[in-house]
Amino acid sequence: MLSIFVCLRLYLLGCAVIMLISCSLLLFSSSTILPVRARTKKQKGALETILFIRHELMVACESASHAAGDEPIVVGGHKGVIQRGPKAPNDSATITKKSTGWEVLMYLGMALRIDETMCALAAMAPKIVAVLSPEGENSGVWISVEKEENRPILEAFYDGLRKAGLHTHGYSEFMDTARWSVCLIDVTDGMLLPCVADIKIGYIRHSPHTPPEKMARIQKKRLIQPLAIRLCGALHHFYRTISNEQCIERETCEKDIGYLLHKDEDHRRCLRAFFSSTVSMKQEGSGNKCSDSEVLSARLKACCRHVEKLLSFFTSSVGCALLERTAFVSTSLLLLYDAVSCVSDKVGNNDAADVRVYLIDYARVSDRRLNFTEENIGFLRGLENFLFLIS
Incomplete structure (x- = not known):
């Protein structure tokens, strides 16, 4: 994805091509008549302009060629x-991440469409493209989930992980350590000004079998989330008008931001700021007035629809059956939209409301018998509270 700087630079340099052509005509229209030493100052200036623009175009093109390999957005x-x-086979950008056996089991269940539950869940999660087993890590051979000829080996992976999970009675090195890798579609691919937020769902993010060293790290921050949600981080683009010109500002919120939000109103203000394109998410920007209320309202409503769909699934008979056998521990809602939709006054609410919500982070999603009760985990309560805060 091209950076804002590269896009702007290419745009300006594209406009400068007109100047390049004009200067070329000025220089070369008389170059056959005058020797180099007899050229006028105006012609020499034109030559310098051509060389400068050519250099800048080469630099910009080089930057653009490197943009495809930009680091993925991580919050x-x-x-x-x-x-x-x-x-990906369809030329979409992808990301890779180290994963536990539990997470790979979930993604393979979705990819193989093992049952009705996994089919429904697949529509709410980023699409998996390929998987790399611990044995295949040295060779770097990814197994594509889209190739039909790979289905037998993917089914073998799934069955092996499922059986390992059934025989797990506590912390398992095989299931709980990040020995696998998954390749997922980059859901920000194609966005010009991506805004991304990671919302951790649930009161807790540990189990009775969490290793002591991991528990110690959790307790240093906050063992229990009172509202069953926590903002883990965000990337946000918003606009400020300076000297009658619209300027784009980029801000990043690290994972500690969630520990600074205590009351309902703190969370509500921060979430509304994320969905606004005119207000900063930082505390110092809390006094700024939102000047894009229609766009903000459209985005909030779109986000509500996605979360309501999630809640509807998990409270249905199929979803309840899934929760009875599976504990959704330390999962997150990934919220994203493209802030470029707010640039033009001609953009309608439908464009601004192109908000996406995904359920991610299945590394700790495992058998219910290995975890606390749903009342203690608070997965459903977190979804309900999040919906309340953005409604």
Whole structure:
């Protein structure tokens, strides 16, 4: 994805091509008549302009060629874990991440469409492209989930992980450590000004079998989330008008931002700021007035529809059956939209409301018998509270 700087630079240099052509005509229309030493100052200036613009065009094109390999957008606590992946068969950008056996089991269940539950869940999660087993890590051979000839080996992976999970009675090195890798579609691909937020769902993000060292790290921050949600991080683009010109500002919120939000109103203000294209998410921007209320309202309503769909699934008979056998521990809602939809006054609410919501982070999603009760985990309560805060 091209950076804003590269896009702007290419645009300006594209406009400068007109100047390049004009200067070329000025220089070369008389170059056959005058020797080099006899050229006028105006012609020499034109030559310098041509050389400068050519240099800038080469630099911009070089930057653009490197943009495709830009680091993926990572918010929350996954920096260094998520990498840029190979292109998908449909030429979409991808990301790769190290995964536990539990997470791979979930994604393979969705990819293989094992049952009605996994089919429904697949529509709410980023699409998996390929999987890399621990044995295949040295060779780097990814197994594509889209190739029909790979289905037998993918089914073998799934069955092996499922059986390992059934025979797990506590912390399992095989299931609980990130020995696998998954390649997922980059859901920000194609966005010009992506806004992304990671919302951790649930009161807790540990189980009775969480290793002591992991528990110690959790307790240093906050063991229980009172509202069953926590903002883990965000990337936000918004606009400020300076000297009658619209300027784009980019802000990043690290994972500690969630620990600074205590009351309902704190969360509500921060979430509304994320969906606004005129207000900063940072505390110092809390006094700024939102000047894009219609766009903000459209985005909030679109987000509500996605979360309501999630809740509707998990409270249905199929979803309840899934929750009875599976504990959704430490999962997240990934919220995203393209802030470029707010640039033009001609953009309608339908464009601005192109908000996407995904359920991600299945690394700790495992058998219910290995975890606390749903009342203690608070997965459903977190979804309900999030919906309340943005409604």
